[in-house]
Amino acid sequence: MKYNYKLILWHKGIFSLIMIIAGIIIELTTKTKGEFFGFNSVGSYLIYIGIIFLLIIIAYALFKKEKKIDERMMMHGYKSGKITYAILILAAFAIMIIDGINPINIPIHMMMAYLIIGSTFVLMISFWLMSKYN
Amino acid sequence: MTLKKNKLKEYREKHNFSQECLADKVEVTRQTVISIEKGKYTPSLELALKFTKIFKCKVEDIFGL
Numbered sequence: 001m002k003y004n005y006k007l008i009l010w011h012k013g014i015f016s017l018i019m020i021i022a023g024i025i026i027e028l029t030t031k032t033k034g035e036f037f038g039f040n041s042v043g044s045y046l047i048y049i050g051i052i053f054l055l056i057i058i059a060y061a062l063f064k065k066e067k068k069i070d071e072r073m074m075m076h077g078y079k080s081g082k083i084t085y086a087i088l089i090l091a092a093f094a095i096m097i098i099d100g101i102n103p104i105n106i107p108i109h110m111m112m113a114y115l116i117i118g119s120t121f122v123l124m125i126s127f128w129l130m131s132k133y134n
Numbered sequence: 135m136t137l138k139k140n141k142l143k144e145y146r147e148k149h150n151f152s153q154e155c156l157a158d159k160v161e162v163t164r165q166t167v168i169s170i171e172k173g174k175y176t177p178s179l180e181l182a183l184k185f186t187k188i189f190k191c192k193v194e195d196i197f198g199l
Contacts, residue, residue, distance in 0.1 A: 068161075068163050070161065070162035070163050070166050071162070071178050071180075071181060072163070072165070072169060073163070073166075134175060
């Protein structure tokens with residue numbers, strides 16, 4: 001099975017354009033603007049993220065070589081996703097218990113950052129291990 | 135589930151194909167061919183049929199339970 005690389009890039013490009021357009025609309029229509037993740041407003045945040053995303057996609061399309069992805073790799077991706085999900089549930093349970101013993105005080109943006117980095121790390125490690133030993 | 139009968143290596147060597155060459159023909163990576171030969175990975179029906187097309191044989195000639 002061939003992995004349609006260009007089609008995925010197109011989908012990502014369309015998604016980033018939608019983010020930019022949504023950002024412009026929100027920026028123009030919202031009257032009350034509050035601080036959002038270090039930006040002046042939600043609109044400017046969306047525009048910024050959309051542009052960064054679009055630049056990454058353009059760089060991918062221009063410089064990255066096409067990678068062969070077959071059914072075995074897809075299966076490993078699916079399995080590592082399942083492992084990551086299971087680990088997330090276990091971690092949530094463990095955090096709940098720890099919080100019961102000793103309350104954890106952490107800002108929401110820090111928690112989200114830990115969550116995203118942690119899950120990405122677990123996904124990468126589980127995929128690497130599966131590719132190596134299967 | 136692992137296959138008890140797996141003659142992919144035999145067929146590949148009989149047809150003088152390298153792992154890389156066979157992988158290119160069936161549009162998978164070399165690691166996938168290695169995994170199938172070692173019995174670590176069970177190929178999909180689509181991939182098994184691609185092998186039979188190349189080796190001009192039946193699926194049960196190469197793989198079996």
